[in-house]
Amino acid sequence: MNYIATINIPKFQEDLITWFEREQRTLPWRENQDPYRVWVSEIMLQQTKVDTVIPYFQNFMKHFPTLEALANADEQEVLKAWEGLGYYSRARNLQSAVKEVVAHYDANVPDVPKELDRLKGVGPYTKGAILSIAFDQPEPAIDGNVMRVLSRILRIEEDIAKAKTRKTFETVVRELISHENPSAFNQGMMELGALICTPKSPSCLLCPIQGHCRAYHDGVEQTLPIKTKKTKKSSHTYFALVMEDDAGNFILEQRPEQGLLAQLWQFPMVDTKQVDPSHLSLFVEEKYQVQIKSIENLNPVKHIFSHLTWFLDVKHIHIEGKINLTERIRQLSKVEISKFPLPVSHQNIYKQL
DNA sequence: AATTCGGGGTG
DNA sequence: CACCCAGAATT
Numbered sequence: 524m525n526y527i528a529t530i531n532i533p534k535f536q537e538d539l540i541t542w543f544e545r546e547q548r549t550l551p552w553r554e555n556q557d558p559y560r561v562w563v564s565e566i567m568l569q570q571t572k573v574d575t576v577i578p579y580f581q582n583f584m585k586h587f588p589t590l591e592a593l594a595n596a597d598e599q600e601v602l603k604a605w606e607g608l609g610y611y612s613r614a615r616n617l618q619s620a621v622k623e624v625v626a627h628y629d630a631n632v633p634d635v636p637k638e639l640d641r642l643k644g645v646g647p648y649t650k651g652a653i654l655s656i657a658f659d660q661p662e663p664a665i666d667g668n669v670m671r672v673l674s675r676i677l678r679i680e681e682d683i684a685k686a687k688t689r690k691t692f693e694t695v696v697r698e699l700i701s702h703e704n705p706s707a708f709n710q711g712m713m714e715l716g717a718l719i720c721t722p723k724s725p726s727c728l729l730c731p732i733q734g735h736c737r738a739y740h741d742g743v744e745q746t747l748p749i750k751t752k753k754t755k756k757s758s759h760t761y762f763a764l765v766m767e768d769d770a771g772n773f774i775l776e777q778r779p780e781q782g783l784l785a786q787l788w789q790f791p792m793v794d795t796k797q798v799d800p801s802h803l804s805l806f807v808e809e810k811y812q813v814q815i816k817s818i819e820n821l822n823p824v825k826h827i828f829s830h831l832t833w834f835l836d837v838k839h840i841h842i843e844g845k846i847n848l849t850e851r852i853r854q855l856s857k858v859e860i861s862k863f864p865l866p867v868s869h870q871n872i873y874k875q876l
Numbered sequence: 877a878a879t880t881c882g883g884g885g886t887g
Numbered sequence: 888c889a890c891c892c893a894g895a896a897t898t
Contacts, residue, residue, distance in 0.1 A: 565893065570894060571882090609883045647895090649893085652893065752878090754889080829882065830881080880896085887889095
């Protein structure tokens with residue numbers, strides 16, 4: 524299907540780019556074209572709003588101003604800078620890929636697709652964003668914004684939840700993209716999706732490319748894009764154990780290397796299905812080899828992830844005795860805990876102390 | 877092709 | 888409550 528047959532491409536490019544140059548937001552990663560800064564910003568912006576990313580980006584650049592600084596940093600330090608941003612594998616993959624660039628590309632971010640492809644955490648979107656924004660190459664960068672905007676402009680009624688559909692958009696962008704200013708073209712598409720062509724009630728009357736928009740012409744902009752996938756959610760209930768000794772130290776454990784919240788630290792959690800609540804004391808004394816002096820309830824914590832919900836029944840347990848410490852189980856003071864990366868749910872427990 | 881990865885904002 | 892966000896890795 525030839526979606527772009529009726530598009531006046533030069534006029535479309537000019538209208539979009541002129542609008543972008545005039546209306547773009549002032550953002551820290553737009554200060555220059557430093558490929559490292561573009562790269563970091565694109566990783567942070569994955570599934571994450573601009574307003575959320577700004578302070579994280581500023582802080583990250585302060586701590587890790589160069590590829591070398593990030594490559595040489597301690598992983599826990601990197602995770603601490605990522606704390607609260609979510610999708611923590613982004614941080615670990617980014618550091619891994621940066622090490623790769625320092626070691627094998629003499630600390631120069633690759634400017635060819637096949638080399639970018641091999642870097643951990645760099646997928647089709649991020650590759651295109653780096654190539655177009657940092658290196659001025661006319662490569663597509665297809666994200667959720669671009670699919671929404673172009674599904675409307677071209678009235679593309681394919682299901683954007685299907686992986687294959689991204690290729691449709693790559694194909695049309697290769698035909699539409701400005702070769703004179705691919706960076707402004709790609710960023711303009713995304714900026715338009717963020718500011719004008721929003722998911723609900725798009726501001727078509729303010730849109731710089733309204734005259735090119737088939738969905739607006741046909742009055743169907745509200746029905747696009749088409750997206751079928753539904754979310755199925757589960758929930759889990761845990762005891763969260765705030766175990767404090769007489770000296771005011773708390774037991775923290777590190778989560779596994781893989782999976783949800785990998786490598787972050789937390790107050791020990793026990794699945795409520797694994798233990799009879801009336802025998803919690805015995806269970807804890809046995810598992811952690813401690814003597815329990817008292818138990819009080821703290822405020823329960825409910826935490827909603829995108830695909831599941833945690834209910835944390837928080838127990839403040841005063842203990843005495845020698846705890847069995849390992850690399851992944853430590854006894855820490857309140858001040859020391861603040862240096863460790865914690866999930867937001869456990870930050871909420873920490874705040875109660 | 878479907879699932880797993882966070883967290884916050886919006887209506 | 889459901890949906891969305893400058894998506895990628897894993898299964």
